[in-house]
Amino acid sequence: MNASSSTLKIVAKTNILNGGPLPTVIAGPCSAETEAQMLQTALELKKDHRVSIFRAGIWKPRTRPGLFEGVGKVGLEWLTTVKQETGMLTAVEVANTQHVEEALQHGVDILWVGARTTVNPFSVQEIADALQGVDIPVLVKNPVNPDIQLWLGALERLNRAGITDLGLIHRGFSTPNNKPYRNHPKWQTIQEIRNLAPGIPLLCDPSHIAGRRDLLETVSQQALHLGVDGLMIETHINPDVALSDASQQVTPAGLDKLLTALDLETERV
Numbered sequence: 001m002n003a004s005s006s007t008l009k010i011v012a013k014t015n016i017l018n019g020g021p022l023p024t025v026i027a028g029p030c031s032a033e034t035e036a037q038m039l040q041t042a043l044e045l046k047k048d049h050r051v052s053i054f055r056a057g058i059w060k061p062r063t064r065p066g067l068f069e070g071v072g073k074v075g076l077e078w079l080t081t082v083k084q085e086t087g088m089l090t091a092v093e094v095a096n097t098q099h100v101e102e103a104l105q106h107g108v109d110i111l112w113v114g115a116r117t118t119v120n121p122f123s124v125q126e127i128a129d130a131l132q133g134v135d136i137p138v139l140v141k142n143p144v145n146p147d148i149q150l151w152l153g154a155l156e157r158l159n160r161a162g163i164t165d166l167g168l169i170h171r172g173f174s175t176p177n178n179k180p181y182r183n184h185p186k187w188q189t190i191q192e193i194r195n196l197a198p199g200i201p202l203l204c205d206p207s208h209i210a211g212r213r214d215l216l217e218t219v220s221q222q223a224l225h226l227g228v229d230g231l232m233i234e235t236h237i238n239p240d241v242a243l244s245d246a247s248q249q250v251t252p253a254g255l256d257k258l259l260t261a262l263d264l265e266t267e268r269v
């Protein structure tokens, strides 16, 4: 047993994906932009029984300043409308105490920690502290860099704060040569993380791996062949005018086509 696995004590109940069909499909825009954009996207997605969770970025961690950084708190009100109108569960990215508090105040169902946050133990600890005593599912994306220990560390910090409903999302790593991807998928990581965090559901985010629509099917297919428990796919009512990640988002109709091509119902391995 190596040092990492001998110190890992994750007490998980992992209900995060219960209640919906497997693989779980999380869909919705990279960013919440307007109430109409959110609602139109969600109402279209709702028609597809395979989508059970609606995602939207409210606070956007942009690599460079000066780009769209999210609508902030008002987007949480739109998310509440989405939930009321569609009955879908809602999920947002949180990166600090303020995000956690506002998301909880607005009844968000699922939180996720983004790649730029998983990379920083101070930030993860801040989120964990803000979640002390709160019973909410949290999904943890892999860190930007290919460091599995950071990923596990984030899981542990949340677990030590009492979060037991945990999941992992592989969204690819930033490597010296990502081509043709935006972030390089490391499929062997899937087996590695499964062994180190047994029983924790593992999802794949093909959107941030691919960075472009035309690679989504191949990436999703590879992940499903490895038996991932779900997919998180960015979906926008009008991707070409999206304020972030325009080239990787698909319309709800595009998602429907993608999921059908993947033959999701029989894909489980």
Ligand code: PEP
Pocket: 030, 057, 061, 093, 113, 114, 115, 116, 141, 171, 205, 208
């Ligand atoms: C996102 O999901 O929109 C996002 C910012 O993803 P990541 O943290 O994987 O870059």
Ligand code: MN
Pocket: 030, 031, 234, 244, 245
């Ligand atoms: Mn995005």
